[in-house]
Amino acid sequence: MEHAETTLDEPETTTGIFRSLHTPRELFGRTFTLRQVVFALFLIFCLTPWASPPIALALGLVLAQTVGNPFTSHTKAFTHKLLQFSVIGLGFGMNAHAAVQAGKEGILFTVVSIFGTLFLGYFVGKWLGLSKHVVHLISCGTAICGGSAIAAIGPVLRAKDEEMSVGLGTVFVLNAIALFAFPPIGHALHMSQNQFGLWCAIAIHDTSSVVGAAAAYGNQALEVATTVKLARALWIIPVAIGTAMIFKQKGVKISIPYFIFGFILAMLFNTFAPAYIPAAKALGPVMVNLAKIGLTVTLFFIGAGLSAKVVSSVGIRPYVLGVLLWVVISTTSLYVILHAV
Template sequence: MVLPTSQIPPQPPTSAPAPPSAQLLAPDTTNRPPHQQGKQTVFAWAPTWRQVAFGVLLLFCLTPWASPPVALALGLLLAQTVGNPFASHIKSLTPKLLQFSVIGLGFGMNAHVAVQAGQQGLLFTVASIGGTLLLGYFVGRWLGLSRHVVYLISCGTAICGGSAIAAVGPVLRANDEAMSVSLATVFVLNVIALFTFPPIGHALHLTQHQFGLWCAIAIHDTSSVVGAAAAYGNEALQVATTVKLARALWIIPVSVGSALLFKQKGMKIKIPYFILGFVGAMLVNTFVPAAKPLGPVLVGLAKIGLTVTLFFIGAALSGRVLKSVGSRPYVLGVVLWIVVSAGSLYVILRAG
């Protein structure tokens, strides 16, 4: 039934719609989580205090006052207290930043010096890789660890830490647990080495060349090798970086051998192509005089990138990650690390 116009009940007055400009300026809080209701925003983004803390520490790492060990310590402090609010974002960024930083360091190195250093470190490399893998096999069996965990930790100790584990793991078809345990083990030892190696080197009065060679052999990851050597001196940095990257090339034959040993067919080998970029940068710095003025700038940026990389690595080592490993993988890692460190140091000191 249709009511006459006079009998239709009056409707409450409605406010006129806001003009388009007012709608654009008004903050939209309808879709925010409850804990962000009423929070002030910056360019439509409401940063949490954890994100602010991360940003402040990151900015400090870009300053001349932040050395690689300091940056790593700040990252660890963040991870163990408030936590890393950008863990998922920096996980993929960290290896790329490290690779570009290593390439940048090549613009401060001389190819003739690098070849000499690489030749001297070749014998140490071959002997230490074979010995570490063999020792890891027997210690791992004694500890009752799975063969994948044993092999990954041994490869990480023998060659170049996380990069070797990331390359060899898929070849073995290792599961996520084995990969995580192995990576966490070598990362913890990297942290210890970065802080302890420079004081030990000074206490033993190691030369720049001796310390650089020792770092390249006894410290797992390239980032910690470069960080410790940079804290010791420029010559140590050149020797350590060159020998470590030459050592990293052993990822290729070790990966091939791993595929044969574990009877894995059709697996792709992950080649560290950034080493070619480092060699190219070193050749440009040595043989292209026009590039000389650019070298110090690129090296400076590379050192900043390395510092930020170590901050990211420290921020990724949360207490949960450290506790999830258990004691036996740490025992294996420590035993291998002590044997390699002490053995290589003895040979270096005897060689003079």
């Protein structure tokens, strides 16, 4: 579950075109800059039917690497809530019976992959000489649900801001790669909708990128991926409790992803309400369409927060840890899914 916490620094170059983009202008009594106009145009495009999650992420990345995000604090605050509402909206397009079946198929993969990733992360991180906090944050982000897991586990660890930034920066970069790479791999391997959805849920960190990649593959893949990923996200709670015990942290507050229960209620409403409320059947497609638009905008905001400075500030060793864990969980789960599902 995507949680954009990275900080975007303003571009250092303010000469030529950059100075023009940053220069305040006035129109109809309102002050604006050209880069704000660029941001607005990109955002408006993300609201149209021509935009897709990968395109939105790409536009955000282009913005971040060129003119910069002029509304960093706003997008940072808005991304988390927008993702939550989008996930709840997707529940209006899902069937509870199919979701239960998908959850049963994914639970064994979930348990094995979570604990296997945490175990492997500990030893690889120790070999790389990284701090225990950074290792645990990246491992939890890889094992459970990316930025949301890091945001929940960080306060339990009493992690420093720079440790949180390293963990978040690592998983967000890998998320961006996965969103573009996974659908072509799935098609090349002729994966079924069910197989691809399950693979996304296990091998991609954040819910936003999981849903984005699965949506690009097909509706059934989207249903499987969302259900399994959200069930996986509930593991934040026991892992947070275990973290507090292992790191001997007392009196810490554990963040519970309550929005997942909103997704479940929406799914139950979509499954059972139409039999009693005829108008409920028409509500589902509207809510799902709004949810997909919300997800597309979410990924645009996330991409806009990944400037070159954010990426480079992480350092090489955390990326090595993140990539190794990601490669192991991706290839292992892919092999098992292709041969067992």
